[in-house]
Amino acid sequence: MSHDFDPLQPEQFDSAHADYARLRQQCPVAHSEAWGGFWALMKHEDVAAAAADWQTFVTSKQNVIPKVAFTGRRPPLHLDPPEHTPYRRALAPLFTERRINRLEPDVRRICRDLLTDMVAKGGGDIVGDFSAHMPIATFATWMNLSPEAVAELTRVGRDYNVAVQSNDMDTTKTSSLLLYDMARAIVAERRASPLPVEEDATSALLAVRVDGAPLPEEMIVGTIRQVLVVGIIAPSVLIGSIAVHLARDPALQQQLRANPALIPAATEEFLRLYAPYRGFARTAVTDVTIRGRTIPADEPIALVYASANRDADVFPEPDSFRLDRPNMKDSLAFGRGPHNCVGAGLARLELRVAIEELLAAAPGFELAGEPLPTRFPEIGALNVPVRFGGAG
Known part of the structure; x- marks a missing residue:
C-alpha cells in the first residue's frame, strides 16, 4: 500500500496546508500508513459527497482518526441515522437563534474579563489565556453547570486537548x-432535579422517548461527554488560528x-480558511472507487475538511482572505449531511464576539513568537504568543 503523506511529521502553523495543496493536485485520494493505515479525501467534491452519503460512508465504526474513543459510544457523532436522530432532535431546540442570542451578553462578559487580564500584562498566549477558557465558560452557561463543574471542565478539557494533540494516549x-x-x-444531577427541557440539554435528553422507552442512560452520558469536548476544542483552536492571521495582517485588524x-x-471567511478539523472519519x-482509486470496505477514511475548504476548484485564490466571496455557502466548516454541526449557531456567536472583543481590547497586537500548531485530528493553533500595543 502506498504512503502518500505522513500526518506524524513535524509541522509548522502553515505547513499542513501546503502539503494538502500538493495532495489536492497530485493525489486527491491519499493513503497514509500512520495509526494502522487510513485514507484521506482532499477535494471539496469528494469530502462533501462522502459526508452526505451516510448509507455508504458510515460513522458508527470509526468517527475520528486517530481512533481515540476508548470507552463507549457517544451519540450523535458515533451513530448513523436513524439511530442518531433522537439525540440530535433533543439538542437542536437548544441551539435555536433565539436561545443562542440570549447568551451574547455572557459571551461578551467572559471575553472581556479574560482579555482585560491579558492586556494588563501586555500580552500572553491567546489560546492558553483566552480561547481555551472562553468556550468552556460559555458552554457551562449553556449547559447550566455549577461553578465547580466549570473549574473541573476547564482543567480536564485542556488536559484532554493537549494530550490528543501530543499523541499522548495514556493522558488522553x-x-x-x-x-x-x-x-x-451531570446526568445524575438532572435526573434528580430536572430543568425545563427547552432550557437544558441533559434534561431534554432524559425526557426523550423512542417507542415509549427512554434513551439508554449510558448513551445519554456518551452524548453529554461528546458535547463537552466538541463544544470546547474546536472554538479554542479556531480562535487561535484567527489570532495568528490578524496578528500577521495589521491592515485587516484596522479595517475590522x-x-x-x-x-x-x-x-x-475565517471559518473557511481555518476549518479546525481534518480527522473526522x-x-x-x-x-468504493473515487478518482480512479479503490478504497476497500471497512478501512477508515478521513474527511479532510481543512483541505476541502481550500480547493481552488470551488474557492478562487483559496489561501487568500476575501471578505466578498460569493459562495460561502459552499464552505464545509460545519460539515455536511446528517452529521453537520448542530451547534453551528453557538460557534458563530462565540467567534464573532471573540473577534470583536479581541480587536477592541487594544489598538493593535502582534505575534510575540511562533505559533504552535495542533496535530491530528484538529488543525490550527495550540499556542499563540501575542504582544498588545499600538496600532500596527
Missing part, C-alpha cells in the same frame, strides 16, 4: 474517563476595527 485515556465521570455526574459590521463576513460499507 485518563482525561477522557474523567470527562465521562463529569457527564455521569474601523468597520465592525464587516466582522460577520470575516468570521465566515467515515468507513465505507463496500469497496
Whole structure:
C-alpha cells in the first residue's frame, strides 16, 4: 500500500496546508500508513459527497482518526441515522437563534474579563489565556453547570486537548474517563432535579422517548461527554488560528476595527480558511472507487475538511482572505449531511464576539513568537504568543 503523506511529521502553523495543496493536485485520494493505515479525501467534491452519503460512508465504526474513543459510544457523532436522530432532535431546540442570542451578553462578559487580564500584562498566549477558557465558560452557561463543574471542565478539557494533540494516549485515556465521570455526574444531577427541557440539554435528553422507552442512560452520558469536548476544542483552536492571521495582517485588524459590521463576513471567511478539523472519519460499507482509486470496505477514511475548504476548484485564490466571496455557502466548516454541526449557531456567536472583543481590547497586537500548531485530528493553533500595543 502506498504512503502518500505522513500526518506524524513535524509541522509548522502553515505547513499542513501546503502539503494538502500538493495532495489536492497530485493525489486527491491519499493513503497514509500512520495509526494502522487510513485514507484521506482532499477535494471539496469528494469530502462533501462522502459526508452526505451516510448509507455508504458510515460513522458508527470509526468517527475520528486517530481512533481515540476508548470507552463507549457517544451519540450523535458515533451513530448513523436513524439511530442518531433522537439525540440530535433533543439538542437542536437548544441551539435555536433565539436561545443562542440570549447568551451574547455572557459571551461578551467572559471575553472581556479574560482579555482585560491579558492586556494588563501586555500580552500572553491567546489560546492558553483566552480561547481555551472562553468556550468552556460559555458552554457551562449553556449547559447550566455549577461553578465547580466549570473549574473541573476547564482543567480536564485542556488536559484532554493537549494530550490528543501530543499523541499522548495514556493522558488522553485518563482525561477522557474523567470527562465521562463529569457527564455521569451531570446526568445524575438532572435526573434528580430536572430543568425545563427547552432550557437544558441533559434534561431534554432524559425526557426523550423512542417507542415509549427512554434513551439508554449510558448513551445519554456518551452524548453529554461528546458535547463537552466538541463544544470546547474546536472554538479554542479556531480562535487561535484567527489570532495568528490578524496578528500577521495589521491592515485587516484596522479595517475590522474601523468597520465592525464587516466582522460577520470575516468570521465566515475565517471559518473557511481555518476549518479546525481534518480527522473526522467515515468507513465505507463496500469497496468504493473515487478518482480512479479503490478504497476497500471497512478501512477508515478521513474527511479532510481543512483541505476541502481550500480547493481552488470551488474557492478562487483559496489561501487568500476575501471578505466578498460569493459562495460561502459552499464552505464545509460545519460539515455536511446528517452529521453537520448542530451547534453551528453557538460557534458563530462565540467567534464573532471573540473577534470583536479581541480587536477592541487594544489598538493593535502582534505575534510575540511562533505559533504552535495542533496535530491530528484538529488543525490550527495550540499556542499563540501575542504582544498588545499600538496600532500596527
